[in-house]
Amino acid sequence: xxxxxxxxxxxxxxxxxxxxxxxxxxxxxxxxxxxxxxxxxxxxxxxxxxxxxxxxxxxxxxxxxxxxxxxxxxxxxxxxxxxxxxxxxxxxxxxxxxxxxxxxxxxxxxxxxxxxxxxxxxxxxxxxxxxxxxxxxxxxxxxxxxxxxxxxxxxxxxxxxxxxxxxxxxxxxxxxxxxxxxxxxxxxxxxxxxxxxxxxxxxxxxxxxxxxxxxxxxxxxxxxxxxxxxxxxxxxxxxxxxxxxxxxxxxxxxxxxxxxxxxxxxxxxxxxxxxx
DNA sequence: ATATGGCCCTGGTTGC
DNA sequence: TGCAACCAGGGCCATA
Numbered sequence: 286x287x288x289x290x291x292x293x294x295x296x297x298x299x300x301x302x303x304x305x306x307x308x309x310x311x312x313x314x315x316x317x318x319x320x321x322x323x324x325x326x327x328x329x330x331x332x333x334x335x336x337x338x339x340x341x342x343x344x345x346x347x348x349x350x351x352x353x354x355x356x357x358x359x360x361x362x363x364x365x366x367x368x369x370x371x372x373x374x375x376x377x378x379x380x381x382x383x384x385x386x387x388x389x390x391x392x393x394x395x396x397x398x399x400x401x402x403x404x405x406x407x408x409x410x411x412x413x414x415x416x417x418x419x420x421x422x423x424x425x426x427x428x429x430x431x432x433x434x435x436x437x438x439x440x441x442x443x444x445x446x447x448x449x450x451x452x453x454x455x456x457x458x459x460x461x462x463x464x465x466x467x468x469x470x471x472x473x474x475x476x477x478x479x480x481x482x483x484x485x486x487x488x489x490x491x492x493x494x495x496x497x498x499x500x501x502x503x504x505x506x507x508x509x510x511x512x513x514x515x516x517x518x519x520x521x522x523x524x525x526x527x528x529x530x531x532x533x534x535x536x537x538x539x540x541x542x543x544x545x546x547x548x549x550x551x552x553x554x555x556x557x558x559x560x561x
Numbered sequence: 562a563t564a565t566g567g568c569c570c571t572g573g574t575t576g577c
Numbered sequence: 578t579g580c581a582a583c584c585a586g587g588g589c590c591a592t593a
Contacts, residue, residue, distance in 0.1 A: 565593080566590105566591090566593105567590090567591085567592100569587105569588100572584105572585100573583105573585095574584080575581100575583075575584095576580105576581090576582085577581090577582100
């Protein structure tokens with residue numbers, strides 16, 4: 286599932302393809318989801334605008350748009366959330382449009398930007414910036430938050446550290462894979478109450494999370510299920526997973542079998558020996 | 562305010 | 578082999 290490293294990879298590859306291009310025409314599917322903004326409003330806002338740049342904010346992909354004819358200032362941003370199975374693909378028009386395609390933006394360069402999402406957990410929205418304020422995600426950025434602020438996030442919290450890592454209003458961008466992997470690297474049992482972890486252990490978790498996210502970005506993300514970047518290229522970080530989806534397999538450190546339980550409604554993978 | 566659980570949706574997997 | 582039941586899971590919403 287797309288988390289911070291996958292979203293960053295997609296945003297960067299889309300940016301390389303579409304930056305500076307004009308949106309010539311827009312097609313949107315007839316489904317209610319994934320549209321958070323009405324289809325007519327979205328079509329109007331996107332058509333004939335130029336894509337200034339594409340970047341990641343939390344798990345959201347942000348398209349900075351400039352109004353038609355260069356008359357308008359930065360008028361709106363197009364926000365794409367990939368959900369579970371969302372993909373953004375840049376394709377030649379003659380390439381068949383995949384099943385479950387919900388948006389097709391024809392670009393001045395001749396290619397099409399397509400949003401495809403089988404499960405429809407993804408979201409497409411328009412963000413109108415007031416006073417130049419760009420779209421902001423709900424929580425703090427794991428890659429730039431200071432160690433002190435990271436520790437403070439969990440103070441007094443009774444929920445498990447796994448659930449806390451998944452809570453996007455605290456940190457945004459971390460999902461099930463990187464929550465499990467960072468807890469393994471930090472040696473922390475996912476069930477531990479977030480507010481009861483020592484400052485030292487939280488600092489370790491912060492470092493572990495940053496290292497893992499940065500390495501995953503370098504490797505183009507984790508391709509489990511069907512994640513690919515805008516060119517259809519898969520990532521390689523899944524080969525580095527120590528616990529995620531390795532239930533019953535030997536721990537790469539101590540050899541004991543990886544265990545699985547459900548926390549916060551999510552499959553949670555850990556080593557009972559290496560994580561206390 | 563904080564935390565929990567159900568729900569959405571389809572494709573892949575499992576089981577008979 | 579074929580088909581149906583089951584399950585995964587990010588974010589949102591209702592509820593405790």
